[in-house]
Amino acid sequence: MPELPEVETTRRGIAPHIEGQIVSSVVVRQPRLRWPVPDDLARRWVGQRVSSVGRRAKYLLLRSGTGTALIHLGMSGSLRVLSEQRAPGTHDHVDVGFANGITLRLNDPRRFGAVLWAEPDPFGHPLLASLGPEPLAEDFGPGxxxxxxxxxxxxxxxxxxxxxxxxxxxxxxxxxxxxxxxxxxxxxxxxxxxxxxxxxxxxxxxxxxxxxxxxxxxxxxxxxxxxxxxxxxxxxxxxxxxxxxxxxxxxxxxxxxxxxxxxxxxxxxxx
DNA sequence: AGTGCGGCCTGTCCGC
DNA sequence: TGCGGACAGGCCGCAC
Known part of the structure; x- marks a missing residue:
């Protein structure tokens, strides 16, 4: 059950492998997560270069030129970077393939997680719009x-x-x-x-x-x-x-x- | 507006 | 040993 430290650890773990890479495929095996994975996710994302892997609250933000993929791990989700093809297992719901051959794979047994798309600005997305400050940021001040x-x-x-x-x-x-x-x-x-x-x-x-x-x-x-x-x-x-x-x-x-x-x-x- | 709760899911654990 | 059922948990969205 990822809490913020686990999400941040995940962000740091995947970022070096993902940043700068171009999305070449999006495979959704199970779209029924916390919210349905958008039908047009692949159409919007494929061809985009991921410029940065950020985080807001427990949402991972995979930013690219036209929009941002939001990934939430719910309480049982995890992300793995695969350097070569590997058959998906149970609960491997989403694969994001990159032009350099690596795959970002989301596994989430309880499906409380989410994969969404925000365009153009992720912070305008309803799920992010009314969130309070980051606990480690300046605006979470003493008062x-x-x-x-x-x-x-x-x-x-x-x-x-x-x-x-x-x-x-x-x-x-x-x-x-x-x-x-x-x-x-x-x-x-x-x-x-x-x-x-x-x-x-x-x-x-x-x-x-x-x-x-x-x-x-x-x-x-x-x-x-x-x-x-x-x-x-x-x-x-x-x-x-x-x-x-x-x-x-x-x-x-x-x-x-x-x-x-x-x-x-x-x-x-x-x- | 603030507060409480239902619901989404499945793996794990408990008791019979 | 096998099985059903309770439970856990993030967090939205609704009801009060």
């Missing part, structure tokens, strides 16, 4: 969360997972960042002080940044072999650790569902 949260009575965990507030904070890193900041996930968003939001902001950055770095260090070969980055190698303090001892205070880590998502926290440390 951002505080300002956005006034009057909001929902749980702070749901608040920081709201893509209109800040993008890229998925379920795992929401629990982790709140633990590091010492904020209880159920606390009303509007009842967290400016000072504590400043800390939370830096914890979100630090958590995601460290995870990206970890992805960078474990960045395996995205060509041919299993290029799957995994977040399991990262040091998660609370996520998935219900019943275990909190390393900070020794209390028992709890789990409960918040906003229909499994949430982990330490009630000894988080208030």
């Amino acid at each position: 951002h969360l505080y300002r956005q949260s006034r009057g909001r009575r929902g749980a702070v965990k749901n608040f920081i997972m709201d893509g209109r507030v800040v993008v890229g904070v998925g379920n795992i890193y929401a629990s982790e960042a709140l633990f590091r900041a010492g904020i209880h996930p159920l606390r009303a968003a509007g009842r967290v002080s400016a000072k504590r939001y400043e800390l939370l902001q830096s914890c979100i950055r630090a958590t995601l940044g460290a995870a990206i770095e970890a992805g960078g260090t474990t960045l395996r070969d995205f060509v041919d072999g299993s290029g799957q980055p995994g977040y399991f190698g990262q040091s998660l303090k609370v996520y998935g650790r219900a019943g275990e001892v909190c390393e900070r205070c020794g209390d028992t880590i709890k789990q409960r569902v918040i906003g229909q998502r499994a949430s982990y926290y330490c009630s000894g440390c988080q208030h």
Whole structure:
């Protein structure tokens, strides 16, 4: 289940192989993803040179002269660069062939991912238009969360997972960042002080940044072999650790569902 | 406007 | 051992 660090790791893994290459074929074996893969994707994309592989939130942006392919990995998607022909396996839904012979292959068992086309400007696409700031960018400043949260009575965990507030904070890193900041996930968003939001902001950055770095260090070969980055190698303090001892205070880590998502926290440390 | 929830999917795990 | 069913999870889009 790719969170932002996994998406960024994927971006870094595929970019060197894709950038500057000309799309020569698009094969869609299963168009029914989160949204249908557009019928005219091949017609619009083939012949275009991919100028850059960018990212906005968890969307990968394969930009070219006339438009941009948006790829979302959902929670089970992965991209692989193949240097030679290989028979597609189960859930290998989309292949993008390039003139130099390589293939970008999307595998997505649960099909929560997406492949879309935006033209001419990807940021005008409805899915990207109303997204909040990137967590690692300047406009996610120390006062951002505080300002956005006034009057909001929902749980702070749901608040920081709201893509209109800040993008890229998925379920795992929401629990982790709140633990590091010492904020209880159920606390009303509007009842967290400016000072504590400043800390939370830096914890979100630090958590995601460290995870990206970890992805960078474990960045395996995205060509041919299993290029799957995994977040399991990262040091998660609370996520998935219900019943275990909190390393900070020794209390028992709890789990409960918040906003229909499994949430982990330490009630000894988080208030 | 803010909030909560249904739905899309399938692999994995649990209990019988 | 085999099987059904619950569950997980990103996130849109709708209902309140």
